[in-house]
Amino acid sequence: MAETTRSAKLTIDGKEYDLPILTATAGPDVIDIRKLYADVGVFTYDPGFTSTASCDSTITFIDGEEGLLMHRGYPIDQLAEKSHFLEVCYLLLYGDLPSTTQLEDFEDRVTAHTMLHEQMHFLFRGFRRDSHPMAIMVGMVGALSAFYHDSLDINDPWQREVATIRMIAKMPTIAAMAYKYTVGQPFVYPRNDLDYASNFLRMCFAVPTADYEVNPILSRAMDRIFTLHADHEQNASTSTVRLASSSGANPFASIAAGIVCLWGPAHGGANQACLEMLKEIGTPDRIPEYIKRAKDKNDPFRLMGFGHRVYKNFDPRAKVMKQSADEVLELLGIEDNPTLQVAKELEKQALEDDYFVSKKLFPNVDFYSGIILEAMGFPTSMFTPIFAVSRTVGWISQWKEMIADPQLKIGRPRQLYKGAELRDYVDIENR
Ligand code: CMC
Numbered sequence: 001m002a003e004t005t006r007s008a009k010l011t012i013d014g015k016e017y018d019l020p021i022l023t024a025t026a027g028p029d030v031i032d033i034r035k036l037y038a039d040v041g042v043f044t045y046d047p048g049f050t051s052t053a054s055c056d057s058t059i060t061f062i063d064g065e066e067g068l069l070m071h072r073g074y075p076i077d078q079l080a081e082k083s084h085f086l087e088v089c090y091l092l093l094y095g096d097l098p099s100t101t102q103l104e105d106f107e108d109r110v111t112a113h114t115m116l117h118e119q120m121h122f123l124f125r126g127f128r129r130d131s132h133p134m135a136i137m138v139g140m141v142g143a144l145s146a147f148y149h150d151s152l153d154i155n156d157p158w159q160r161e162v163a164t165i166r167m168i169a170k171m172p173t174i175a176a177m178a179y180k181y182t183v184g185q186p187f188v189y190p191r192n193d194l195d196y197a198s199n200f201l202r203m204c205f206a207v208p209t210a211d212y213e214v215n216p217i218l219s220r221a222m223d224r225i226f227t228l229h230a231d232h233e234q235n236a237s238t239s240t241v242r243l244a245s246s247s248g249a250n251p252f253a254s255i256a257a258g259i260v261c262l263w264g265p266a267h268g269g270a271n272q273a274c275l276e277m278l279k280e281i282g283t284p285d286r287i288p289e290y291i292k293r294a295k296d297k298n299d300p301f302r303l304m305g306f307g308h309r310v311y312k313n314f315d316p317r318a319k320v321m322k323q324s325a326d327e328v329l330e331l332l333g334i335e336d337n338p339t340l341q342v343a344k345e346l347e348k349q350a351l352e353d354d355y356f357v358s359k360k361l362f363p364n365v366d367f368y369s370g371i372i373l374e375a376m377g378f379p380t381s382m383f384t385p386i387f388a389v390s391r392t393v394g395w396i397s398q399w400k401e402m403i404a405d406p407q408l409k410i411g412r413p414r415q416l417y418k419g420a421e422l423r424d425y426v427d428i429e430n431r
Contacts, residue, residue, distance in 0.1 A: 012040060026061050043414040050309070053234075054411070055242065059092060059397050060233040067313035067362075071231060072096065080320045085226040085390075086110060086196055089168055092231050092397040113169035114190035114199065116177070117147040124181045133178035133385045134263045140174045141167075142256035152250040154403055163251040164396050171392045172196065175385040176203035182381070197223035200389070205377060218376055221328045225369060228317040229387050231394030233310075237261040237268065241395040242402050246411040251399060258395045259388050265304065268366075268391070271383040274305035275339065275370030283338070284345040291346075295355045303350060305367030312360035321368040328372050340371050 006021040008031045017040055020032040030053045033044055046052045062069050069076040072091050079088055083097075090098045090106050098106060123143055127136050144166070145152060151163035177187050180203075188203045198214040201222055206212035232238070240261040245254035262268035281290050293301040308315060329337050347363050350356045370383050378386070402408060 010040070012042065022056075027063065037414070043416070045416050049234075049239070054239060055234065055402065055405075057233065057398065057401060058095070059401060060231045060394070062233055062310045064308070064310040064312050067311060067316050069232070069316050076228065076316050077320060080224050080227050080317075083227065084195075085223045085230070088227050088230050089393040092393050093164065093400065109165050110169045110196070111192045113166050114173055114192060116170055116173050120147060121177075121187065124177060124187075127181065129182060129184060131178075131182060133175065133182055133381055134259065134269075134388070136178035136181065137174060137385055137388055138256055138259050138263075140178070141171070141259055142253055144170070144252035145250045148252070152252075154245070154248060154251065157404075160251065160400060160403065164400065167251070167255055167392055167396060171389045172200040173203060175382070175389050176200060178385060179204050179378075179382050195219065195223070197226060201376070204382075215331070217331050218328065221324050221372055222376065224320065224324055225372065225386065226390040228320060228365060228369075229390035231391070231397060234398075235267065236264075237391065238395055238398050241399055243411040245399050245402065246408065248410075251396070254399060255392060255395050258391070262388055262391065263384055268384045268387040270304050270364070270366040271370045271373075271387060272380045274366050275374060275380050275383065277304045278339045278342050278346070278370075281342050281346065284342055287342070287346050287349050291349060291353060291355075295353075303346070303356075303361070305364055305370075306350065306356070307359075307361040308364045311362060311364065314362045315364040317365040318363040318367055321365060321372070322363075325368045325371045325375075328375050332375055334375060337371065337375065339374070343368060343371060 006023075006029075007018045008021055010017045010019055017036075019036070022030050022032050024030065037043060044052070058072070060069070060071050061073075071079060071088065072095055074083075074091065074097075079091075083091075086107055087098065087103060089110075090103060120140065120143065123140065124136065127139070148163070148166060151159045151166060153159045173190050180187050185207055188206045190199050190203060192199075194202060194214065198216075198219040201214055201219060202212045234242075237258040241254050241258040244257035245251070249257075265273045277290070281287060290301070290303070293299045294303045294306075325340060325343075326335075329335050329340060347367070350361070355361075370380065373383050373386060374380070
């Protein structure tokens with residue numbers, strides 16, 4: 001983190017304090033308040049962390065005003081078009097695009113770890129068949145720490161690397177098994193001659209009586225969905241992973257914490273909620289009614305797949321996703337898909353409405369992804385698990401960066417206490 005000679009002045013009760021300003025490579029600089037409490041005796045107040053940088057990072061950057069997302073400096077639209085998921089994983093994890101040999105070696109290592117410990121199959125059977133696959137994923141990913149004892153020591157770089165590869169390799173297997181379990185079909189083992197996306201599609205859709213012919217266009221679309229969700233700087237689930245692991249918790253448990261946070265409808269759960277909303281709207285003539293509800297402060301309803309904490313412009317991922325939706329639906333011969341028509345018309349009407357324009361609310365990554373996933377054959381309950389598979393590499397990259405940082409401290413926010421002042425305990429008969 002580059003320090004500069006610039007500083008900010010803070011005046012409290014007539015006394016002036018200098019606070020250093022740290023310079024960012026891109027985006028806002030930050031006022032360094034690390035010594036604020038020690039020197040001044042006050043905390044800062046920022047619920048929801050709207051103005052607080054919780055760490056420095058070299059992985060991902062979002063320019064919300066411009067609608068730019070870049071990983072290690074490369075814009076997401078170029079990565080979505082020219083790269084593929086495992087190459088993006090390498091980039092996020094190690095900082096640079098791989099050479100051919102480095103990529104082959106990385107792909108080999110991931111491929112060698114796709115199977116789950118056989119004993120874990122029995123754990124699935126403990127869940128109810130109608131469990132949400134996210135509930136199963138939370139349990140199974142946490143349970144990895146009970147099966148892979150040789151990669152739990154976060155202070156050993158080799159064990160961190162093994163845990164990294166294991167999670168990237170096993171996450172599609174766990175998600176696919178969660179799906180198979182909930183539809184009552186036998187698990188399909190991974191096949192290491194297939195690429196990452198094709199293998200995932202096959203594990204979800206093959207059955208013992210009929211293998212699944214992987215359509216290369218669908219597998220490319222699946223890979224692109226993984227790529228578009230791979231990382232997103234300090235979002236809620238990533239911050240959860242950082243906070244959970246700052247205590248020294250093992251990597252599998254920390255990633256399970258990220259999955260929990262992702263599940264919520266304001267975050268990764270929005271893709272499921274969005275498709276359900278589009279289906280509920282059903283036909284374009286009902287759109288004005290839903291836009292009216294979204295604008296009504298007395299109605300908790302929000303347009304799902306719309307708005308973002310950081311983007312005040314088009315989410316660049318949504319642009320690629322919209323194009324991908326058109327391609328996939330055309331391939332499958334369902335261009336006149338009514339849900340896509342509702343989505344496009346809803347986007348158009350919202351972007352012409354002063355409420356959404358003035359608040360800079362644009363479609364986000366979750367707006368079109370569900371339409372593609374549904375067309376591929378996934379039920380809505382699998383949308384967020386697929387997000388979790390994709391985001392695992394982001395969580396791990398950020399976790400590795402944090403653990404390697406010599407400044408690492410346990411994450412421990414402060415508070416503005418508004419409760420009762422000190423008082424004496426009152427015996428129950430006197431209350
Ligand atoms: N529909 C209607 N109004 C909205 C929406 C929406 N989708 N999003 C924000 N607003 C309004 C909100 O009511 C508020 O109005 P006011 O200033 O009058 O109180 C204003 O816009 C700012 O919203 P906020 O809730 O203060 O903003 P935030 O940064 O805390 O929330 C968000 C960001 C993504 C949680 C929110 O936009 C939202 O709930 N969107 C719908 C859920 C969604 O699509 N989430 C996926 C996000 S992208 C993928 C991911 O992160 O996983």
